[in-house]
Amino acid sequence: MFTAGRGRLVALGAVVVGAAIALSGCASSDPLSTGGSTAGAGKTLVVGSQDYYSNEIIAQLYTQALENGGYKVQQNFRIGQREVYLPQLEAGKIDVFPEYIGSLDQAVNKGLGKTAPGGTADEVYTDLTSVLPDGLKVLDKAKAADQNSWTVTKAFAKKYDLTDIASLKNVTEPITVGGNSELETRPYGPTALKSKYGINIAGFKAVEDSGGPLTVKALVDNQIQLANIYTADPNIKSNGLVALTDPGNLFFPDNVAPVVSKKVDAKAAKILNAVSAKLSTADLVKLNDQSVTDKKSADAIAKAWLKDKGLVK
């Protein structure tokens, strides 16, 4: 009888949760059309975010900073991937969107039938400003970047005095690389390490979880010595890993920057730039960690950070 009652309770719970999801889906089913309707009012700004927890935290930073500056903000978070939201941005239905300059630059160039030239963060940023369609603007980029990296354990880095990618030359033992199988064929993959830095890679082990827990474990267990992990992944911090710096721009720099519509006036731009100015990769990792490890909400994480940096009282 207990189990039956419990079963019913679970079923009821499932219905409630399902209904809640369905209803929230209804509530936001038409979110993209509302931004345009307030055009001219100049007060309500629509902030969007990708369906990626870290991106949502940044969107919260923008939202709360703008609200603090007297703007009314409407949130359209977790919209999906770039293919989905970029057209909406271009149509002026979203006014502020946290972006990653390298990836966005590649996507916009691809849309124009061109290949992004790459280079330093500044070069990528300059290229991005030139290819963005009319009506869209990228504001100042933050120091914070969330991008591919070559990562090693702290012990390994210490043993061979590793700081940047080129210093992998110091390593005298065979290096096995681990990551998604496509990593082996990427322009920044093992072949590039050899051709660009003269680093010998002894082997490649496929670990198909995009730098997730299996990759981290393999690295910590020394089954692989070099892995591709996103720089803002809190796993780097929690497992004492070292993401080697990339002075040679092997990777496309993916600094965080807000992409904005014309409705974002000079004052709003100043507010957003102030946020970017304070946001370092270390900050971003900390913010992500609070989400992954402490399971805090994006809202609360953003509030604490803005206060800490003196951006919001």
Place this chain on the structure above:
Amino acid sequence: MNLLGEGFAWILDLAHYGGLNGIDVRLLQHLAISGLVLLIAAVIAIPVGYLVGHTGRGRALAVGLSGGVRALPTLGLIAILALSIGIGLEAPVIALVVLAIPSILAGAYSGFEAVERGTIDAARAVGMTEWQIVRKVELPLGLPLLIGGLRSASLQVIATATLADYIGGGGLGHFIFLGLKTNKYDEMLAGSILVVVLALVSEAVFSIIQRLVVPAGVTAGRPKDVRVRSSRSRAALG
């Protein structure tokens, strides 16, 4: 555009042979993984299956357990195992052994169970020991069903061994994972075709073996009636 044709063309391209990720190397790895898994699974499952089949004890447990284990998703099992024992060949091999055991176990015990009760009684009547009954009566008569179990286990293992390369275990999964992530569908299809071919070869080989191992006496005069389980009592070991 004929994608299937492109898949075959990819396989026939000599540039895709040799080296660590060559078709030849990956194919051999796949065969080796599958063979190793079948061997380990057989070593575990056949004795247990025979014991269950000969004594008639623990059948419900064996059936229930092996049936339940079949429901385990192999990829999930690989990921969980890898989180504790690390990447490489071990986790996929264990997960695949778990996948292979139910079929072999079923083949082993059903092979013994399918032996005519009268035949066993006759064997006992002429003075055979339990061990002789197992060796000279139940084993040869049950062999075709055991091979059937191995056959279906082999098919499943060959198809599922593609997951081994999820954590760097090697095998044909490489082409499928890589093709999928980089939109190289010809490569992905090539990997799939190779797996299908391996599976078909395994089916053919096992079906031939299955036919060859049927004892001559059985083919001469197959019993017409098939007994049901409840009408049978089983000899106990010891």
